[in-house]
């Protein structure tokens with residue numbers, strides 16, 4: 001990690017730095033766009049003059065727009081390089097001053113771009129984002145890692161208490177040096193689409209107000225996922241940027257039986273729901289994983305049963321084992337609560353099967369947690 005730049009008056013310096021960068025970026029990207037469009041126009045004109053194919057009005061406009069974007073991107077890259085160089089040349093004082101605990105910089109003054117993660121003071125929240133620090137990691141099985149996060153941002157997170165409460169995690173390309181929280185509106189105006197931070201949904205597995213920690217359990221599916229790859233390599237000190245929570249499933253203690261089923265992505269929500277059930281609850285749990293090494297400790301009421309369903313060599317994208325385990329059950333009737341979460345086509349199968357059972361629809365929650373990408377699994 002490079003030596004952190006320190007400030008005697010951090011808020012003032014932060015604002016100055018951010019504003020300065022914003023102006024540089026806005027100006028660079030704007031003139032890059034204009035230059036891209038102008039250059040493409042010139043080329044099209046020259047091509048037409050030399051007998052090239054004449055483009056339709058729509059195609060011509062699309063080509064100019066692409067050129068405009070490419071120009072903006074090139075200017076953005078050049079500005080990044082120049083700012084990094086300038087930041088590296090700034091003097092480093094000998095007596096370090098403490099970093100600000102939280103910034104008073106108004107979000108409107110910050111375009112979401114502070115430069116160089118290593119050199120900028122950190123800011124805690126913006127609008128709907130909460131910035132936490134990774135405190136530790138724990139492997140729960142061969143394929144599931146728990147990320148425990150907290151720090152100053154913990155105070156900004158308000159749990160909604162649902163078993164399936166989930167947040168969006170925001171991931172920025174580390175090579176861009178963006179510092180969270182990300183001001184998406186400004187970033188959209190400044191960055192090419194492929195450079196914008198991306199988000200993925202995850203369940204809050206634990207919200208511990210005593211330890212002031214939040215735990216999220218990630219399935220490491222190894223099919224090139226930004227979230228999964230981030231979690232597999234996360235280490236203390238990394239930043240985890242999350243949104244405010246959503247979700248509304250609270251186990252119904254008055255149900256006669258509970259039937260919970262899902263794949264790895266659902267294990268956190270199902271585990272949280274099981275912990276909320278009264279200890280004398282009845283029912284069954286089916287969890288789909290690859291094999292025995294993917295089992296993990298699950299706490300459940302003593303009279304409930306847990307079955308691990310192995311998909312073995314079958315890719316999770318095409319596996320039918322979860323729906324089959326439901327198909328093999330004798331149809332249940334009456335006051336049964338059902339929670340089914342997982343891959344989209346699996347949950348669709350489950351939903352179809354349940355239509356044949358005579359159940360109170362208000363006690364059924366079936367939700368798609370991810371979607372198999374056809375291209376990657378073809």
Ligand SMILES: Cc1cc2nc3c(=O)[nH]c(=O)nc-3n(C[C@H](O)[C@H](O)[C@H](O)COP(=O)(O)OP(=O)(O)OC[C@H]3O[C@@H](n4cnc5c(N)ncnc54)[C@H](O)[C@@H]3O)c2cc1C
Nearest residue numbers: 201202203218219221223225226227228265369370372373
């Ligand atoms: C409300 C909600 C809560 C969720 N909670 C959790 C949670 O607590 N823990 C958890 O691990 N997941 C959870 N998920 C699922 C998670 O959001 C997705 O798996 C997500 O797509 C993973 O992002 P990624 O960047 O790793 O992969 P992506 O970039 O989204 O996808 C890359 C490739 O991986 C495949 N892929 C994505 N997810 C899976 C998977 N689970 N299994 C196999 N292949 C996959 C995709 O089809 C694609 O081919 C939740 C989803 C929702 C909607």
